[in-house]
Amino acid sequence: MNTKDLYQDLILDHATNPKNKIKLNYYNxxxxxxxRLCGDSVHIFVHSKNNIIDDISFLGNGCAICIASTSVMTQALKGKSEKDAFTLINYFLDLMKKQNNDEHLKIDNxxxxxxxxxxxxxxxxxxINCAxxxxxxAEATIRNKNKQINIEDYK
Amino acid sequence: MFENIKDQFPIFKNKIKGKKLVYLDSANSSQKPQAVIDAVNNFYTNEFSNVGRGIYTLAVNASEKYETTRLNIKKFIGANSETEVVFTKNATESLNLVASCFGEKFINKDDEIILTELEHHANYVPWHFLRKKKGAVIKFLPIDHNGDLKIDELENLITSKTKIISVTHMSNVTGTINPLDQIISIAKKHNIPVCVDGTQGAAHLDVNFDQLGCDFYAFSGHKMYGPTGVGMLALKYKWLDEFGPFLGGGGMIDFVSKKDIAYARGVWKMEAGTMPTAEVVALNEAITFINNLGKQNIINHEHQLTQIALEKLKNNNAVKIVAHPKAQGGVFSFNIDEIHSHDVSTILDQEGVAVRGGHHCCQILHDVLSINSSVRVSFGVYNTSEDIEILCESIKKCQKIFKK
Structure with missing residues (x-):
């Protein structure tokens, strides 16, 4: 395992030019x-209508992994139904636990x-927490559950 | 200066990710020489007993060894006969002891505590407890753009309500060595006791408690080549009389009845329950290790390495050192343009280079410096200029990865 496996081009691209890194004018x-351990923070804004994520964006500070992961996440969830968004979120979180369940998932290449x-x-x-x-x-945002969360509570 | 010193530290025989270990995190904790490791092993193997309790041979010998460390620690920090050294769990507990015992007796609503913007959370959170519990006010002596305390502003912060000043000897982020002489002399003028967070200072600076004239000096053994689990608090004896006990339990009592309890006097009042006995005994070997090499030689060595590193890093325009204090110990922190400290730390780790990324338990300082985090380099006796070469090359690799 070397550093380049971690810092792949796609990750570096998103880290240096993150997508949707802006505060939405209209969000609900x-x-x-x-x-808290490392100081990374992300503020996620979602505008959803009829259970569809119309728009999603973020502001935040963090390492390349954190920013790239957030950027990819906003791209992936934009336009999805909330139900599909949860499926994708679970897929990603499972991926980070080394649990692959991609056969059940219909996502594009x-x-x-x-x-x-x-x-x-x-x-x-x-x-792993960076990612x-x-x-x-995002899951907490879509569920409209908490205004603030600490990742240490979600292990 | 210290040729072959790494041979005395068995950890350097190991490879990290197949690379030679370049350990640049001694401000966090130092590596341990074989003599210290052997002393822990020997105590458990041949000499173990609890201290201050039994009257059998093992207990007597263990108690004697435990007290020998205390005596040698006193010598090590230049403590006079009116000074005591209390063993605790770590420097954090030592600072909590001061805040708790001092606060209990001497801090009331609206009383003021002066700290500085350089403090580690260990010298802020315990005082914050007093702010919450007693309604005390915390004031911060600011730093200038170089990371030096604005010492001229100290007089203005002091009022009739100022009860204590607590300040670090040396910043664990910028390496700033604070002018304790000046601070203590100003405090004395106003009859205000001074507590010094010596966590970095005891290990990396010359300390003479008697000459300094402070009231408390908190430090830990694991940063000075000793085992984890031992902290120390040097304090003027009068405070042991003034203070109530810190923790209650066995060992800290004189007499117990159903009606009342009389507490032990002196250091015993503050050492409740079984102490880290093997660790205290082995700490003595760490002091011997430092004394044999000469503390001043170690200080010079670390100072020299810091200067070499800072000079070399000047050639790399992307590296921004976070502060340039006038007097600096063997610590500095930096950021690389556009690369987060945790990414730097991960990439350096792949090269065998151990540095810390983050806020190093100094969020206030990072806020003041307007940075989110930083990469910290700190030296110990075992570091060499070759370590610095590897650091500089690894930083370049970091930049290369991010440039793709």
């Missing part, structure tokens, strides 16, 4: 997620590749 759900670019992180246990922070926060 938002949650701030923190990783682009999404599959984007999400699986993060697969090597399981070999860097100290960094999962925004996905866990």
């Amino acid at each position: 759900k938002d949650t701030e997620g923190f990783n 682009v999404e599959y590749n984007a999400l699986n670019a993060f697969k090597s992180i399981v070999n860097f246990p100290m960094r 999962t922070l925004s996905w866990i926060t």
Whole structure:
């Protein structure tokens, strides 16, 4: 396992030029997620209508893994039904636990590749929270559950 | 300066990710020489007993060894006959002891505590407890853009309500060595006791408790090549009389009845329950290790390495050192343009280089410096200029990965 497996081009691209990194003008759900151990923070904004995620964006500070994962997450969830979003979130979180269940998932190749670019992180246990922070926060946002969450509580 | 010193530290025989270990995190905790490891082993193998309890041979010998460490620690920090050293779990517990015992007796609503913007959370959170519990006020002596305390502003912060000043000897992020002489002399003028967080200082700076004239000096053994689990608090004896006990339990009592309890006097009042006996005994070997090499030689060595590293990193425009204090110990922190400290830390680890990324338990300092986190490099006696070469090359690899 070398560093390049972790810092793949797709991850570096999203880290240096994150997508949807802006505060939405119109949103009806938002949650701030923190990783208190390292100081990463993401604020996720969602505009959802009739259980469809119309728009999603984020603001935040963090390492390349955290920002790239958040950027990929917003791209993947935008336009999805909330139900499909939860399926995708669970898929990604399982991926980070080394539990593959992709046969049940209908996702297109682009999404599959984007999400699986993060697969090597399981070999860097100290960094898994960097990747999962925004996905866990997004789930809380869509469920409109908490205004703030701490990733340490979601282990 | 210390040729072949790594041979005394068995950890350097191991490879990290197939690479030579370049350990640059001594400000966090130092590696242990074989003599210290052997002392722990020997105590458990041949000499183990609890201390201060039994009157059988093993107990007497263990107690004697435990007290020998205390005596040598006193010498090590230049404590005079009016000074005591209390053993605790770590420097954090030592600072909690001061805040708790001092606060209980001397801090009331609206009383003021002066800290600085350089403090580790260990020298902030215990005082914050007093803010919550007693309604005390915490004031922070600010730093300038170099990371030095604005010492001129100290007089202005002091009022008739100021009850204590607690300040670090040396920042664990910027390496700033604080002018304790000045701080203590100003405090004395106003009759305010001074507590020093010596967690970095005891291991990496010259300490003379008697000359300094502070009231408390908190430090830990694991940062000075000793085992984990032992902290120390040097304090003027009068405070042991003034303070109530910190923790209650066995060993800290004189007499117990159903009606009342009389507490032990002196250090015993503060050492409740079974102490980290083997660790205290082995700490003596760490002091011997430092004394044999000469503390001043170690200080010079670490200072020299810091200067070499800072000079070399000047050649890399992307590396931004977070502060440039006037007096600096063997610690500095930096960021690389556009690369987060945790990414740097992960990539350096692949090269066998152990550095810490994050806020290093100093969130206030990072806020003041307007940075989210930083990468910290800190030196110990075992580091060499070759370690710095590897660090600089690894930083370049980091930049290469992010440039793709």
